[in-house]
Amino acid sequence: MLFTGFQKKEEIEIFHNDRDEFLEEIFDSIQRISKIDGRTVALHEVEKLINLIIENYTRFVKYQNKEISKNYKYELEEAKQEIEILRNDIKEIELQIKEKRIIKYKIENINNHLDDLSIYWQKKIQEQLNNEVCKIKDDGYAIIKNALIEFHKNNIENSLTNLIKSISSVLRIIDTLNEAEEFLIKNNMINEELQNKIRKGRERCAWTRVRKKLDDADIAEAVQNIKKKEKLRAEAKVLIKQDWALVFPNEEPPKLD
Numbered sequence: 001m002l003f004t005g006f007q008k009k010e011e012i013e014i015f016h017n018d019r020d021e022f023l024e025e026i027f028d029s030i031q032r033i034s035k036i037d038g039r040t041v042a043l044h045e046v047e048k049l050i051n052l053i054i055e056n057y058t059r060f061v062k063y064q065n066k067e068i069s070k071n072y073k074y075e076l077e078e079a080k081q082e083i084e085i086l087r088n089d090i091k092e093i094e095l096q097i098k099e100k101r102i103i104k105y106k107i108e109n110i111n112n113h114l115d116d117l118s119i120y121w122q123k124k125i126q127e128q129l130n131n132e133v134c135k136i137k138d139d140g141y142a143i144i145k146n147a148l149i150e151f152h153k154n155n156i157e158n159s160l161t162n163l164i165k166s167i168s169s170v171l172r173i174i175d176t177l178n179e180a181e182e183f184l185i186k187n188n189m190i191n192e193e194l195q196n197k198i199r200k201g202r203e204r205c206a207w208t209r210v211r212k213k214l215d216d217a218d219i220a221e222a223v224q225n226i227k228k229k230e231k232l233r234a235e236a237k238v239l240i241k242q243d244w245a246l247v248f249p250n251e252e253p254p255k256l257d
Contacts, residue, residue, distance in 0.1 A: 026053065072122065079118070079125050083132055086113060090140050093147050102151040107144055114140045149189055152180035156194060159201030164208045174247060177201050206247040210240045214256075 029049050036042040089110045096102045118126050118133050126133075155176045164170060177198050184190040213236035220229040237256050244253035 072124065075122060076125050076128070079121050079129055082117065083129070083136055086110070086117065086136055086140065089113070090136070090143055093143050097143075097147050097150050100150070100154060102147050102154065104148075104151055107147050107151070110140065111144050114144075145187065148183060149187065152183050153194070155180050156197050156201060160197065160204065164205065167209070170205045170208065170243070170246070173201065173205050202247045206240070206243045206253075209243060210236050210256075213239060 026049075033042055033045045033049065036045060093102075093107060093110065096106075114137050117137065118129065121129075159173050159177055162169075162173065164173065181190070181195075181198050184194060213232050217229045217232035217236065220226075220232060233256070240253045240256060244251065
């Protein structure tokens with residue numbers, strides 16, 4: 001029987017979600033056309049096939065545009081939610097500042113979130129939400145800076161009263177004071193009062209173990225244990241050199257009588 005065209009709906013349906021099936025149908029159609037006797041009829045069927053392919057492509061593009069539109073709306077909503085989450089996080093930082101219970105790692109996480117905000121959004125969404133992104137970044141960075149200033153000021157205050165049990169406690173306080181001083185200087189927030197407190201905190205670290213030895217030496221002297229008193233005072237003289245050099249590497253340690 002001479003092939004004169006696609007006779008059934010199943011034969012003319014080309015649009016499929018599955019790409020391989022679509023290509024196979026095109027291939028089958030081409031094979032059928034190749035068996036047609038007569039140039040005119042064959043060309044006519046080729047034209048029909050091309051029209052069907054164009055129609056299918058048009059339908060596919062419309063489908064894709066519809067899906068892109070769906071994705072855009074979904075991603076736009078997600079982007080707005082991300083901004084709202086950051087707003088709430090920033091409010092939490094303000095509350096931490098007010099209550100003086102600042103948690104540094106949470107602040108750093110929010111700062112990183114602000115840094116990455118909008119980077120992975122569609123360009124169209126970036127443009128649409130640009131004003132909101134700029135505002136929340138400006139507000140967020142300013143509040144984070146204030147929070148970190150308060151965090152370091154609190155650490156300086158705590159260095160004057162925190163319990164020192166061992167050399168590890170001393171090292172931890174020294175690191176905390178060094179970090180606080182560096183941050184405050186970098187942000188032009190250091191003043192004489194803070195510098196004096198940092199100095200006192202460091203001196204406290206340098207003297208803690210020494211004072212313990214001296215106090216024990218006084219107790220030994222009070223019970224007439226002169227040998228133990230002299231031993232403890234000798235140990236105190238060694239410790240003041242070690243610990244002072246640790247805290248103030250460029251200064252001479254105080255001399256013990």
